[in-house]
Amino acid sequence: MGEEKEPKTWELRLYVAGKTQKSVDALNNLKKYCEEHLQGQYRIEVIDLLVNPQLAEGDQILAIPTLVRKFPEPIRKIIGDLSNEEKVLVGLNIRPA
Amino acid sequence: MSKESKKVLANHVLLPKTPTGITGLDQITGGGIPKGRPTLICGDAGCGKTLISLEFIVRGAMEFNEPGVFMAFEEKAEELEMNVASLGFDLKKLQDEKKIRLDHVHIERSEIEETGEYDLDGLFIRLGYAIDSIGAKRVVLDTIENLFSGLANQTILRAELRRLFHWLKEKGVTAIITGERGDGKLTRQGLEEYVSDCVILLDHRIINQISTRRLRVVKYRGSIHGTNEYPFLIDQEGISVLPVTSLFLDKEVSEKRIPSGITALDQMMGGKGFYRGSSVLVSGTAGTGKTSIAAYFASEACSRGERCLYFAFEESPRQIIRNMTSINLDLQPYVDKGLLEFHAARPTMYGLEMHLVNIYKSIKKFKPSVVILDPITNLVTVGSVSEVKGMLIRLIDFLQEEQITVMFTALTLNTAVTEQTDEGVSSLVDAWLLVRDIEYNGERNRGMYIMKSRGMKHSNQVREFVITDNGLDLVDVYLGPDGVLTGSAREAEILKEQTSKVIKTNAVSRKDREISRKRKVLEAKIASLQTEFESVEEELNKVYIEEQLKDEIMAKTLSEITNIRRSKAEEQETQIRKKK
Numbered sequence: 001m002g003e004e005k006e007p008k009t010w011e012l013r014l015y016v017a018g019k020t021q022k023s024v025d026a027l028n029n030l031k032k033y034c035e036e037h038l039q040g041q042y043r044i045e046v047i048d049l050l051v052n053p054q055l056a057e058g059d060q061i062l063a064i065p066t067l068v069r070k071f072p073e074p075i076r077k078i079i080g081d082l083s084n085e086e087k088v089l090v091g092l093n094i095r096p097a
Numbered sequence: 098m099s100k101e102s103k104k105v106l107a108n109h110v111l112l113p114k115t116p117t118g119i120t121g122l123d124q125i126t127g128g129g130i131p132k133g134r135p136t137l138i139c140g141d142a143g144c145g146k147t148l149i150s151l152e153f154i155v156r157g158a159m160e161f162n163e164p165g166v167f168m169a170f171e172e173k174a175e176e177l178e179m180n181v182a183s184l185g186f187d188l189k190k191l192q193d194e195k196k197i198r199l200d201h202v203h204i205e206r207s208e209i210e211e212t213g214e215y216d217l218d219g220l221f222i223r224l225g226y227a228i229d230s231i232g233a234k235r236v237v238l239d240t241i242e243n244l245f246s247g248l249a250n251q252t253i254l255r256a257e258l259r260r261l262f263h264w265l266k267e268k269g270v271t272a273i274i275t276g277e278r279g280d281g282k283l284t285r286q287g288l289e290e291y292v293s294d295c296v297i298l299l300d301h302r303i304i305n306q307i308s309t310r311r312l313r314v315v316k317y318r319g320s321i322h323g324t325n326e327y328p329f330l331i332d333q334e335g336i337s338v339l340p341v342t343s344l345f346l347d348k349e350v351s352e353k354r355i356p357s358g359i360t361a362l363d364q365m366m367g368g369k370g371f372y373r374g375s376s377v378l379v380s381g382t383a384g385t386g387k388t389s390i391a392a393y394f395a396s397e398a399c400s401r402g403e404r405c406l407y408f409a410f411e412e413s414p415r416q417i418i419r420n421m422t423s424i425n426l427d428l429q430p431y432v433d434k435g436l437l438e439f440h441a442a443r444p445t446m447y448g449l450e451m452h453l454v455n456i457y458k459s460i461k462k463f464k465p466s467v468v469i470l471d472p473i474t475n476l477v478t479v480g481s482v483s484e485v486k487g488m489l490i491r492l493i494d495f496l497q498e499e500q501i502t503v504m505f506t507a508l509t510l511n512t513a514v515t516e517q518t519d520e521g522v523s524s525l526v527d528a529w530l531l532v533r534d535i536e537y538n539g540e541r542n543r544g545m546y547i548m549k550s551r552g553m554k555h556s557n558q559v560r561e562f563v564i565t566d567n568g569l570d571l572v573d574v575y576l577g578p579d580g581v582l583t584g585s586a587r588e589a590e591i592l593k594e595q596t597s598k599v600i601k602t603n604a605v606s607r608k609d610r611e612i613s614r615k616r617k618v619l620e621a622k623i624a625s626l627q628t629e630f631e632s633v634e635e636e637l638n639k640v641y642i643e644e645q646l647k648d649e650i651m652a653k654t655l656s657e658i659t660n661i662r663r664s665k666a667e668e669q670e671t672q673i674r675k676k677k
Contacts, residue, residue: 017218025213049219053226060203061219063248074208079248081213091210 010034010042011071012092015056017049017064022081026065029082037094069093112319115163115235115271118156119149121338125314125323130295135262135272137292139284140299145310145331146275148184149299150237151177152335153273155186157235158196163271165235166198166227170243174199184335195231200224204247211249217257221264228270236265236272242286262291283315294318300326307448307479312338328450337454339491350374351500354553355467358397359390361571362530365547365556371528372552373466374500376493378523380507381532385543386564387506388412390530391469392421392428393569394504398467399431406465407439408456410475414439425568438463449480449488456492460501467502473522474508489522527551532562535574535583542583545571561587 014030016023027046034042049056049064059068063079069092078091116129123129130136130153138146147169154165169177177199178188191197200223228236241258248254265272274292276284283289289296296315301308311326329338356363356370363370371377377394379387391407398405409417417439418428431437440459444452460468470492476485489505496503505522523529529548534541545562547555560571561583575582575590582590 015219017222022214022216049222053222056219056223056226057200061223062202062204062217062244063215063220064218064222065215066219076210077208078210078212080211080215083213087210087212091212 008041008071010038010069010092011045012042013045013047013059013068013070015047015049015059015061015064015066015068020064023065025081025083026067029085029088030067033082033085033088033094037089067092114320115157116161117153118160119152119336119338121327121329122149122312122336125312125327125338126295126317127320127322130271130273131318131320132271133266133269134294135265135274135292136295136297137274137276137284137288138297138299139276139278139288141278141301144299144301145329145336146299147172147177147239148181148331149336150239150273150275151181151186152184154197154235154237155181155188155191158191163234164196164198164231165237166200166224166231166233167237167239168200168202168224168227169239170202170204171240173201173203184333186335198227198231198233200227202243204243206247206249209247215250215253217244217254217261220257221261225268228268234270236268236270237275238272239275240277241274242276242284242288245286258288259291299329309448309450328453330450330454332451332454334458337457339450339453339457349498349500355401355502356397357390358393358395359569359571361560362545365558365560365571366528366550367554369553371502371550373502374497375502375527375551376496376525377502377504377528377530378507378526379504379530379532380509380523381543382509382534385532385534386562386569387508387532388417388471389421389424389426389564389569390532391471391504391506392417392426395437395467395469396426396428396431398502399428399434399436402436403467404435404463404465405431405437405467405469406459406463407437407469407471408459409439409441409471410444411472413441423566424564425566438465444475444479447479449476449484452476452479453488453492457495460496460499465501467504468496469504470506472506472508486522486525490525493522493525523548535561537583538586540584540586544574544583 012030012034014023014027016026027044030044034044047055049061055061059066059075060077061068065079065081067078067082067088069076069078076091076093078088082088113132114126114129115132116123117126138150140146151167154167157163157165167177172180174188181188188197188199192199202220202223224236227233244254244258245251262272262274274288276286276288278298279285279287283296283298293316295317298313298315300311300313302311303309310329310331312329313326314322314324327338329336351373353373354369354371355373357366379390381387395405395407407414407417412420414432418432421428428437432439438459440455442452442455456468456470473485473489476488480488493503505526507522528550530545531548532543532545535544536542543562543564544559546557546559549555559574561574563570563572572587575587
């Protein structure tokens, strides 16, 4: 429903700090959900704060891993390893709550 | 202050401290908060947590060359900048100079969805980056408890906070963490469990419609600290904490004496007056001339070229100057020369603490050698007696440290209580002058005596204190058979005494004359007796001389006769020999 209204690609940004288990899990989970629900309509950018610590301030990052939906507006944040699919989809507003 | 902190540091070399630069706080903590460790500052909303921690950062950057990071969980950087601009802190400039860094951490529960495991590495990285980018030595987290409202998983949060404080210690930064006060606990989320080195509690109380902020060092591991509640103030120059009493009683004392301006009073104190840097209390009932004594003291100081600061709580400066001209004391020239400064304020204008800080600041600015508070009694209207006492103790402490002589005047309402209380400062002051009414013979006169004067010989006499057109003076009261006499009774007594003196001298001179007459008679008698004696003596002498003459003549004749006889005999002898 939601994805049909949005013609443009979703911009998703995942903040991690090194290759920790939680980060790897989050990225794998995210990719899986996107393939299922947003096929071809998404872009995932992974930012490693250990490499670019100055980027943490801009998106108000506290927790790791954090997924930020930059587009469509408004900005949404989901923290954690994204293991709960339902919560992620609601959080990203892919599926209405 | 610095002397004390040095001393404390010398005794506790084991625990290095970071000075906060906040007036008074370093004094209470004996040099500052523990270096390289987190300190918890907690208190209710609006009690100054943010400000005290921000001042710590700003002072560090400006005065101690220690850059600092301020991580705000509540206010935005721009808001903070605006809030402290009134205190003269230019955060923008300090940020541009890379001396401080403000980082606003925005947490909004509605924007964040939690799913699965996470940690707060993002915060760590962010903070670490901020610290490293300016080489920060100081860190403030204000108020980290906001994380609890933004994130749901308390277990993770608590574990992460523990890790954060540990990490801060490892980083070697001196940190302040602020927290909201909770019910029955120091902080709502029990942050005191994590930060255990130094805990400072702020409090904001309103008593009698006057609000007072207070600060207490609840805990300070490995260091001595003042345990009392210390009032503090936020004004245009930031935060000032006022230690209720200094931790030590080791002030410098002066041997020098300064005159009181009333010569007769100085004479009652060995002719030299008060000790410099001492505190003097003048108490008395209404209209006994306390302000006049104070004004004389002020004018005396100014005439020596010293500065005097006069805090008037009852009269306006002009009123005082006008009133004093009536007793031949012109204060206006000193005011014009800038030697005398008046500060007039109604006691009810603000709380005691604000008064005290105003006094502190004026003194620091004006640098007087004499301070007058006239009268301290009115301060009771804004605080209880014990609070006023506490305030005055602090004031006396401060003034003694600065070697400033202070004179308090106090109104006493009931003469019976007088000798006990006087705002309870009578035991604190070094000298206490009491002016009291003596009612006698249908008039009221003033009597003055020195209740105490530490460390000097002082008169035990009650003197009559007179205020004339020419100024103040002390005269000996008349101690007659009817008791102490003052005023016109004294004058009458003196007159009576003078009369009797004249009469007495008259009587004495009459007696003198009589004696001289008697002496003359005696002398005449002596002369006639002497003449008589001389004639008798002459008579006696005459017989005696005659006798002597007779004897002489007789002896002469006798020897002649003998000679004659002897020559005749010799002739006979020669004749006989010839015959033979």
